[in-house]
Amino acid sequence: MTITVLLFASYADALGRSALELSLPQGATVADAMAGLAGMPGSDRLPPSPLVAVNERWAARDQVLRAGDQVAIIPPVAGG
Amino acid sequence: MTITVLLFASYADALGRSALELSLPQGATVADAMAGLAGMPGSDRLPPSPLVAVNERWAARDQVLRAGDQVAIIPPVAGG
Amino acid sequence: MTRAALRDQPLDAGAMLAEVSSSTNGAAVLFVGTVRDISEGRAVTGIDYTAYEAMAVRELESIAAEAGARFGTEDLVVEHRLGTLGLGEASVVIACAHPHRAQAFEAARWVIEEIKRRVPIWKREHYVDGTREWVDPTRAGMEAGRS
């Protein structure tokens, strides 16, 4: 299945883009999606366990993904 | 000596006026000034120990007065 | 400089907010106390505010200066309205800015509590039945209904 990864702020700078697609096996989790980024240039500048949202809601690392999910990797928030 | 007593809000209503003069002996205190109001019509509607200010500053009952002092009898404040 | 005033005209909260704001501050807090339509369960139509004016100004100035020293800001202004106010009109406005938000909140909160504690201002509520009464916050049961 294919999911979309969204990157923001310093993480988008690190990987040089703000979105990408990943192919993952059925049953893959948030953690698997993170592992799927591991080989990409700049991914070493992401922390080992960043905050993640799936489809605009905060998600745990063991959340199971479905085809078409939007997985957002969230840098430390700095609003206000 | 002569001092001025100022009355406000419900206390002014009680005594029917907002200022009056009192003749007091030298060395008289805030408490003596209060006692000097005792016989006046409406003075029974004042509490036994109201808040008092002398010359625009909060004052204790044993503060000694001087000629010309302004003694304000202060109802419970309700600003804000 | 901190600043305080009594006014017999409507208070301008926006101007007071602008007065304290600057790029040295990261946070501004504005408090506005307004005439509420209910007091102690009675329907209110308006309020007369009266003061021992010379002393009230002195106390307001002293509260503003003390708050500035206590919370570390010069950007604090407070104004209290006098006269007859209709429903929803502002009786008191406090504007405070500070480099940091915690102190801006705490200073504004401290100022309104001190005003209610020690500034010689009184209010007479007008009720729908046409009667008027001086408010005595020391009377049992009053505190719960106040803003």
Place this chain on the structure above:
Amino acid sequence: MTRAALRDQPLDAGAMLAEVSSSTNGAAVLFVGTVRDISEGRAVTGIDYTAYEAMAVRELESIAAEAGARFGTEDLVVEHRLGTLGLGEASVVIACAHPHRAQAFEAARWVIEEIKRRVPIWKREHYVDGTREWVDPTRAGMEAGRS
């Protein structure tokens, strides 16, 4: 109804204060966060604010609704600015009104703390030396310098 929004134009604190004010409320509190000229001891000339917009709006709305339920008011609005802001410009405005002042203060304070905790918004500071840096509040030493 509580309300939340992201804006790419200047925030209008006065309009938001008016929006929450009514004669059923005795108190209104406005919080304004602004761009400060110093961050962690470095001179700042401006800040870019960016967000995961769909999620940020959802989180802001949820915070406003939760604050309304928690503190007992429907009169709460919050707006956050996006884009490039100059010194002194407002990045966030919270307006809250309540029958009583304690809850108005507490609701506004709670909302800004929640925004800083869980709304996906980021800021990149511009420094006088021409460099720009994303702000990471989780980095040691950052917290003391923030508004």
